[in-house]
Amino acid sequence: MTPSSRFSINQMTVKQLSLPDLVDACVRLGVGGVGLWREPVAAYGLDAAAKLVREAGLEVTSLCRGGFFTAIDPAERAVAMADNRAAVDEAATLGTDTLVLVSGGLPAGSRDLAGARERVSEALSSLTPYAASRGVRLAIEPLHPMFASDRCVVSTLDQALTLASPFPSSQVGVVVDTYHVWWDDTAPAAVARAGAAGRIHAFQLADWVTPLPAGVLHGRGQLGxxxxxxxxxxxxxxxxxxxxxxxxxxxxxxxxxxDGVAVLEETARRFAEVLA
Amino acid sequence: MTPSSRFSINQMTVKQLSLPDLVDACVRLGVGGVGLWREPVAAYGLDAAAKLVREAGLEVTSLCRGGFFTAIDPAERAVAMADNRAAVDEAATLGTDTLVLVSGGLPAGSRDLAGARERVSEALSSLTPYAASRGVRLAIEPLHPMFASDRCVVSTLDQALTLASPFPSSQVGVVVDTYHVWWDDTAPAAVARAGAAGRIHAFQLADWVTPLPAGVLHGRGQLGxxxxxxxxxxxxxxxxxxxxxxxxxxxxxxxxxxDGVAVLEETARRFAEVLA
Structure with a gap:
């Protein structure tokens, strides 16, 4: 079975596969796109990774992830901004135009969500010109509200769109990830607005399954x-x-x-099934 | 230390205490209000429980809980409505005017959140006149979006207010629970609207702490x-x-x-501290 030409496998789904094994499996199964993560790319070597996927003819559909913009301490903020510029560079080297941003949670001891969101906005102002100069779009990903304190103070598409709105849509947009927004009855209207503004920079799928595991991070369900x-x-x-x-x-x-290849095959099969 | 006269201890916070021990501790510590749950009340005996709290001079600030309105099967719906009428009767017997409603999750196999919310609305139409005839208000509690599939399809104060809006505010309102709404930047405006309409029927506190435990239900933090x-x-x-x-x-x-009494004392102390 050939998966739809729009199907892309995010590297984290099959993180047990080495990058060469992932690329091999994609080529063999006719999967045309991969979403990459910075850490495994760095472990393999950035230039080598870029060469590997390019020569295999794969499209890098996004790079995960920049962000973590919510620190208060100026030195910590400077480190975060430098790291984000590096992430932009890595996206450009890998040949993807989309850097996914996870905004960061509350700093230790802080209870000021609005202030943290304000610092995300400031960080975007600083990072956007640099990203634009490298041909990379910043894609703000709202995460499910259960991650608001420890991972991402941006919880809804509406918030992400508000953060994106000061910038050209070619430079800052949003990620629509079903796992994070499925519960939200205001999200369909936000999707429509985001699309009309040209701000849907990525569309990701994962299913919502319960019970959630401890820590809730690793509980995303296979499609269907x-x-x-x-x-x-x-x-x-x-x-x-x-x-x-x-x-x-x-x-x-x-x-x-x-087995990573079996998971990839099953994921492609489920993808075709749930979108049929 | 005397806790504020507005402090009420929800029975679930100290569920290790028997009802007589809870009542004794409240009287001794100067806690004037208790929120009760149906199951421990039934286990002790409804009339005996009502007598116990009444003779101790405690105010029953709410009864948890009715709801679970989302079944599709007509027989299941009939059972749920009968159970809700019983919950109304129990609230009246206990002398509280507020029955907390947890709406219910998606029925097995369903992926239709909007349909489930519609059935909540229908159930309210059926239950409200009965509750009003018994002098009991229905308080719709939005639960954190992480409970949307398995416990409560009503995830925001906005949704709860929309569900309440067809009914007089003296009959249907909402619960504002910090644990469920703290992340939501639209909640402050919803609180204002709810208050202006006289629809805040209960205000509950719990803190948000991470990491969440498996199943996420038992992870509510002590205040502060x-x-x-x-x-x-x-x-x-x-x-x-x-x-x-x-x-x-x-x-x-x-x-x-x-130790349940120690937890009650600590909770009263924290209450005074975080609201100071």
Whole structure:
């Protein structure tokens, strides 16, 4: 079975695969796109990774991730901004135009969500010109509200769009990830607005399954195993004018324990099934 | 130390205490209000429980809980409605005017959140006249979005207010629980609207702490241990005109493992501290 040409596998879904094994499997299975993560790319070597995916003819649909913009201490903020410029450079080297941003949680001891969101906005002002100069778009990803304190103070598409709005849509947009927004009855209207503004920079899929594991980070379900109506979200995003790649990004301990190539095959099969 | 006269202890916070021990401790510590749960009340005996709290001079600030309105099957719905009428009767017997409603999650196999919310609305239409005839208000509690699939399809104060809006405010309102709404930047405006409409029927406190435990239900933090700015939420609710009891409702395995009276004392101390 050939997966849809829009299917892209996020590297984290099959993190048990080495980069060469992932690339091999994609080529063999006809998967045309990969979403990469900075850490495994750095471990393999940035230039070598770029060469590997380029020569295999794979599209790098996004790089995860920049962000973590919420520190208060100026020295910590400077470190974060330098790291984000490096992430932009890495995206450019890998040949992707999309850097995913996870905004960061509350600094230790802080209870000021609004202030943290304000610092995300300031960081975007600083980073955007640099990213634009490298041909890289910044894609703000709202994370599920259960991550608001420790990972991402941007919890809804509305918030992400508000943060993006001061910048040209070619430079700052949003990630629509079903896992993070499926519960939100204001998200469909936000998707429409984002699409009309040209700000949907990435569309990612993962299913919502319960019970959530301890720490909740590694509980994303294989497509079809949970509560999300993917056909509906796909229709909403399509209706908003998005015609780009669709990444499947699963953080799931059980999938990581399995054979990576088998997980990739199954994910492609599920992708075709839930979007049929 | 005498806790504020508005402090109410939700029975679930100290579920290791028998009802007589809870009542004794409240009287001894000067705690004037308790939020009760149906299951321990039924186990002790409804009439005996009502007599016990009445003779101790305690105010029953709410009864948890009715709801679970989302079944599709007509027979299941009929059972749920009968159970909710029983919950109304129990509230009346216990002398509280407030029945907390947790709406229910998605039925097995369903991915239709909007449909489930519609069935909540229908159930309210059916239950409200009965509750009004018994002098009991229905208080819709939005639960954190991480409970949307398995416990409560009502995730925001906005949704709860929309559900309440067809009914008189004296009959249907909302619960503002900091644990469930603290992340939501639209919640402050919703609190103001709810207050202006006279629809804040209960105000509950719990802190947001991470990492969340497996299943996420029992991870509510003791006041002051987490990310929530209680003084701010208290101000918002006060500014909206709410002057009723403030319940502390913690579901927390560590607290349950401790001495119940000590937990009650500590909770009263923290309450005074975080609202100072």
């Amino acid at each position: 195993d949970g509560s999300i109506d993917f056909a509906r979200w796909h229709s909403l995003v399509e209706a908003a004018g998005y015609a780009g790649p669709i990444e499947v990004e699963l953080f799931n301990g059980e999938l990581w324990a399995g | 241990d987490g990310s929530i700015d209680f003084a701010r939420w208290h101000s918002l609710v006060e500014a909206a005109g709410y002057a009723g009891p403030i319940e502390v409702e913690l579901f927390n395995g560590e607290l349950w493992a401790g």
